[in-house]
Amino acid sequence: MKTQDAHPARAAWLxxxxxxxxxxxxxxxxxxxxxxxxKELTKIGxxxxxxxxxxxxxxxxxxxxxxxxxxxxxxxxxxVAGTSDEMVQLMRTGQYDGVSASGNASARLVDxxxxxxxxxxxxxxxxxxxxxxxxxxxxxxxxxxxxxxHGRGANLLMWNTNDVKPPPTSWSVILEPKEAxxxxxxxxxxxxxxxxxxxxxxxxxxxPNLGIENPYELNEEQFEAAVNLLKEQRANVGEYWSEAAxxxxxxxxxxxxxxxxxxxxxxxxxxxxxxxxxxxASQGFLPSEGATGWSDTWMISSQAxxxxxxxMWMNWIVSPKVNAEVxxxxxxxxxxxxxxxxxxxxxxxxxxxAENPAFWKxxxxxxxxxxxxxxxSSDCKNYNDWLNAWTAIKG
Amino acid sequence: xxxxxxxxxxxxxxxxxxxxxxxxVGWLVIGYLGSLAVLLIAAFWTVSPxxxxxxRSLSLENFETLFNEPVYRDIAWRTVRIAxxxxxxxxxxxFPIAFYMAKLASRRGRAILIVAVLLPLWSSYLVKVYxxxxxLSSGGIVNWALEPFGLHGPGFGITAxxxxxxxxxxxxxxxxxxxxxERIPDSLISASEDLGASPFTTFxxxxxxxxxxxxxxxxxFTFSLTLGDYITPRLVSNSQFIGNVVFNNFVTNLPLASAFxxxxxxxxxAYLLVARKLGAFEHI
Numbered sequence: 001m002k003t004q005d006a007h008p009a010r011a012a013w014l015x016x017x018x019x020x021x022x023x024x025x026x027x028x029x030x031x032x033x034x035x036x037x038x039k040e041l042t043k044i045g046x047x048x049x050x051x052x053x054x055x056x057x058x059x060x061x062x063x064x065x066x067x068x069x070x071x072x073x074x075x076x077x078x079x080v081a082g083t084s085d086e087m088v089q090l091m092r093t094g095q096y097d098g099v100s101a102s103g104n105a106s107a108r109l110v111d112x113x114x115x116x117x118x119x120x121x122x123x124x125x126x127x128x129x130x131x132x133x134x135x136x137x138x139x140x141x142x143x144x145x146x147x148x149x150h151g152r153g154a155n156l157l158m159w160n161t162n163d164v165k166p167p168p169t170s171w172s173v174i175l176e177p178k179e180a181x182x183x184x185x186x187x188x189x190x191x192x193x194x195x196x197x198x199x200x201x202x203x204x205x206x207x208p209n210l211g212i213e214n215p216y217e218l219n220e221e222q223f224e225a226a227v228n229l230l231k232e233q234r235a236n237v238g239e240y241w242s243e244a245a246x247x248x249x250x251x252x253x254x255x256x257x258x259x260x261x262x263x264x265x266x267x268x269x270x271x272x273x274x275x276x277x278x279x280x281a282s283q284g285f286l287p288s289e290g291a292t293g294w295s296d297t298w299m300i301s302s303q304a305x306x307x308x309x310x311x312m313w314m315n316w317i318v319s320p321k322v323n324a325e326v327x328x329x330x331x332x333x334x335x336x337x338x339x340x341x342x343x344x345x346x347x348x349x350x351x352x353x354a355e356n357p358a359f360w361k362x363x364x365x366x367x368x369x370x371x372x373x374x375x376x377s378s379d380c381k382n383y384n385d386w387l388n389a390w391t392a393i394k395g
Numbered sequence: 396x397x398x399x400x401x402x403x404x405x406x407x408x409x410x411x412x413x414x415x416x417x418x419x420v421g422w423l424v425i426g427y428l429g430s431l432a433v434l435l436i437a438a439f440w441t442v443s444p445x446x447x448x449x450x451r452s453l454s455l456e457n458f459e460t461l462f463n464e465p466v467y468r469d470i471a472w473r474t475v476r477i478a479x480x481x482x483x484x485x486x487x488x489x490f491p492i493a494f495y496m497a498k499l500a501s502r503r504g505r506a507i508l509i510v511a512v513l514l515p516l517w518s519s520y521l522v523k524v525y526x527x528x529x530x531l532s533s534g535g536i537v538n539w540a541l542e543p544f545g546l547h548g549p550g551f552g553i554t555a556x557x558x559x560x561x562x563x564x565x566x567x568x569x570x571x572x573x574x575x576x577e578r579i580p581d582s583l584i585s586a587s588e589d590l591g592a593s594p595f596t597t598f599x600x601x602x603x604x605x606x607x608x609x610x611x612x613x614x615x616f617t618f619s620l621t622l623g624d625y626i627t628p629r630l631v632s633n634s635q636f637i638g639n640v641v642f643n644n645f646v647t648n649l650p651l652a653s654a655f656x657x658x659x660x661x662x663x664x665a666y667l668l669v670a671r672k673l674g675a676f677e678h679i
Contacts, residue, residue, distance in 0.1 A: 085647055384442070395469065
């Protein structure tokens with residue numbers, strides 16, 4: 001090879017020049033924006049025979065998709081996504097009809113023109129959905145409905161009952177540097193920029209002089225305080241998790257003892273006989289500061305190939321019986337007010353505070369952080385700032 | 396039809412070769428280099444904060460972010476450092492094993508060792524990392540074994556990353572060194588002994604210079620594989636590597652992810668140039 005050095009070198013230059021030309025070609029192509037908003041369906045026609053969805057794990061299960069397929073002839077295929085970012089990315093491919101978006105994805109989907117408005121008059125079951133889930137900043141934009149509420153829940157504080165005594169009643173156990181140091185290396189934190197809002201919820205209660213109102217609308221000073229709190233927390237964090245399975249194994253093996261979690265992991269660990277406790281809504285108990293949470297919305301893609309089936313699905317998933325099934329399967333409060341009559345466990349809705357608006361006042365549903373603070377000023381930190389800060393927090 | 400094709404190709408060696416290579420070269424250029432080019436050009440784009448839509452105009456904004464935020468420097472430096480550490484560790488571990496396989500083991504012993512080295516490559520990467528995760532966890536076998544001596548395992552962290560990576564990429568170091576050692580005639584070692592060299596001198600003056608290109612070749616694997624990995628750091632530590640940042644930004648800020656992805660490419664190009672100087676490609 002060495003003897004013919006000239007040839008590979010010339011070839012290499014050729015390749016590099018070719019690449020450069022290709023890159024310039026691409027750069028010159030410019031963007032072709034597809035902001036086609038405002039076309040909502042006016043009438044549901046015949047089903048197209050198929051439906052492809054993106055959902056959170058546990059939202060699209062055979063128990064309620066089989067009857068749906070039989071009834072409508074729309075064959076359901078589902079892609080489970082792990083994070084809101086992944087959902088946004090998948091929706092941008094244009095290959096799906098709809099998505100069960102959380103609030104930290106919905107605004108981005110709407111702004112990117114990835115989803116269409118939903119004509120709620122075509123979804124009869126929408127009428128009886130809990131009124132406080134309607135017209136929310138994460139499902140209604142400029143007065144236009146962009147989806148059908150699915151259900152809601154709070155993020156939990158979970159701990160190992162053998163190691164963490166007395167039972168914590170505040171997020172301070174993992175966020176207050178002095179208290180958290182007691183569990184140094186044993187704290188479990190959610191690995192996502194949206195976790196900054198958890199720190200903001202904590203600061204809202206403990207540092208009122210910062211003037212935090214909405215944990216997703218943070219100005220420079222408030223944002224800095226939340227980020228610094230998490231930078232301090234980092235020294236005590238045993239593990240950041242974003243896959244549920246990873247957190248389950250960490251709690252089961254004793255690698256972590258206390259942290260923030262979802263219903264899914266809590267019930268899995270409880271079911272496996274592990275000594276964990278949490279402050280779930282079902283126990284009528286949130287940490288004293290309140291908590292972040294999620295209220296999910298079924299949205300329809302602007303490039304949906306099966307819009308009729310999607311509308312049928314959106315009506316189906318919030319029909320009283322199905323929504324009751326979904327809520328019980330996942331462990332969340334149903335969106336459909338009539339679902340409460342159909343739960344197997346009679347007081348399910350009471351346990352999960354489905355009908356108790358006062359409870360949800362203290363749950364801050366995930367939103368997409370934007371620069372518009374909602375109070376006239378626009379110096380709030382946007383999602384890119386959150387993302388960069390998250391990288392810096394983890395170091 | 397077949398005849399006409401044969402007629403066309405007859406006596407035209409360039410056309411023959413061209414037709415033969417069109418497939419693989421086309422794949423290489425379009426599929427491989429093309430996707431790389433798309434990635435690289437994206438490094439100069441920017442992203443709209445809310446919608447995440449790409450703004451396709453050239454800007455150096457991402458590179459400014461990478462240079463001005465110390466966290467990205469830290470992460471890049473950490474990644475390169477661990478990659479170098481893993482490479483050195485693997486070289487030290489691999490040499491005796493490869494030497495025994497090439498020069499001392501019986502034929503049967505050699506076959507068994509080769510299988511033993513290759514066997515871990517048959518199981519999934521994820522299974523191996525997860526089993527290390529289990530071993531290193533607080534209630535895991537490492538702590539259990541060290542407990543009688545009053546010691547603790549490293550737990551999850553940067554040490555764990557170093558251990559797991561060194562384990563994962565060890566075969567990629569053993570095999571090139573083994574091949575390099577096998578190529579050294581035994582007579583050279585005997586001659587060195589006959590001329591009165593101590594075993595250490597023989598190693599230093601005869602074996603090492605001859606096998607060095609093979610070590611460098613192996614180090615390209617261990618170094619580049621560590622440089623690009625993001626799953627191991629994610630599973631056994633809280634530390635971010637370049638790959639983690641790329642992964643986390645890929646969806647929401649592709650341009651920044653692309654810009655950061657240039658760092659390992661530049662590091663690898665530099666590494667390969669040095670490796671070429673050291674003669675790693677002479678026997679390919």
